[in-house]
Amino acid sequence: MKKSTATRSLRTKEYKQSQPVEINLIDHYIAILKILFDGKKYVNEIFNILRKETKRIPYQSDKSSTIFAIKDLLKYQLVTETIVQRGKTKRKRIRKKKPIIQKRIIELTPLGKELSQLIYYIDEYSHRYKKLKDVIDYHFNGNDIGIKQVILRKRLKERGWKNQEMELYDQYMASILSLESHLPMVILNTLLARYFKIIHSYSSISDIAKEILRRVIMDAITKYILDRLEGILADKIYASKSQRDNAFGTTHYLLSGWTTSHFRDYADTYSENRFIQNESLDLVRVLYNILDPPKHFLQYVLGREAKRDPKIDLLVRVLEESESKGNS
Numbered sequence: 001m002k003k004s005t006a007t008r009s010l011r012t013k014e015y016k017q018s019q020p021v022e023i024n025l026i027d028h029y030i031a032i033l034k035i036l037f038d039g040k041k042y043v044n045e046i047f048n049i050l051r052k053e054t055k056r057i058p059y060q061s062d063k064s065s066t067i068f069a070i071k072d073l074l075k076y077q078l079v080t081e082t083i084v085q086r087g088k089t090k091r092k093r094i095r096k097k098k099p100i101i102q103k104r105i106i107e108l109t110p111l112g113k114e115l116s117q118l119i120y121y122i123d124e125y126s127h128r129y130k131k132l133k134d135v136i137d138y139h140f141n142g143n144d145i146g147i148k149q150v151i152l153r154k155r156l157k158e159r160g161w162k163n164q165e166m167e168l169y170d171q172y173m174a175s176i177l178s179l180e181s182h183l184p185m186v187i188l189n190t191l192l193a194r195y196f197k198i199i200h201s202y203s204s205i206s207d208i209a210k211e212i213l214r215r216v217i218m219d220a221i222t223k224y225i226l227d228r229l230e231g232i233l234a235d236k237i238y239a240s241k242s243q244r245d246n247a248f249g250t251t252h253y254l255l256s257g258w259t260t261s262h263f264r265d266y267a268d269t270y271s272e273n274r275f276i277q278n279e280s281l282d283l284v285r286v287l288y289n290i291l292d293p294p295k296h297f298l299q300y301v302l303g304r305e306a307k308r309d310p311k312i313d314l315l316v317r318v319l320e321e322s323e324s325k326g327n328s
Helices: 002-018 026-038 043-053 064-075 110-139 149-158 169-201 207-232 241-255 257-268 277-291 297-308 310-327
Strands: 079-086 101-108
Touching: 026 043, 026 064, 026 079, 026 101, 026 110, 026 207, 043 064, 043 101, 064 079, 101 110, 110 169, 110 207, 169 207, 169 241, 241 257, 257 277, 257 297, 257 310, 277 310, 297 310
Parallel strands: none
Antiparallel strands: 079 101
């Protein structure tokens, strides 16, 4: 048994030495910080929670990786530790002392608490979003699309809809679409705002703290924004082509709002500044090509303003011309 434990410890040490820290223990750091969200813990408590609840941590049966992770978190001042001694030194007849047991209590520092809160509440967002989505899927079932009105009303009644609410079914559906379309932009800006707050609040942040923060933010963006945008057009509730197209148009318009606002600012302001005129236009062209909007997108977004403002009209034509060149 001892040999097996020693072998595992050696393998863990070799793995630690062969991998950069962000690959090796970054998930471990994040898991420990989340565990400490609701207060300080003994090291054994942390290990037992990790072993029970965390599936992504390597070598969970071996405490050494957890010890390594806690040591790093202490080194980079994301946690502190307190040593608690247990056991008394009463002498027995045989003149032997009871062993003194030392237990380590791990607690978050202010920066560690910031990261822990962010990790915890991002996971909480996932739970709350799932509950919301379950309610939406139940009351606005995708199988209802295109069925006869009498059948739809019967189904809605079985789900607890009132007669006056059934009359507003289309409006409710539109509001659901709007909600689903807005949430990716809302959570994106929320994440970036919290990132900025943390960076601003601490004059000195270690590389490991930055790496944890970046990993947490990027994983959240991938899971709750990028993956969500992949799924939004395929959700049951938007099963028909027209519904999917409508969802895409609404979502794309919302997400591209900052970009088109920048285009407007260029035409109104930056184009008049001879010092940055050419370079800022080049950047606008690149942004437009990254966005790669649907045909006549700018006419739809800026068409009315283009009719009133020659500078915006010129910019729209320049960008649409650059698009046609790129496609030729």
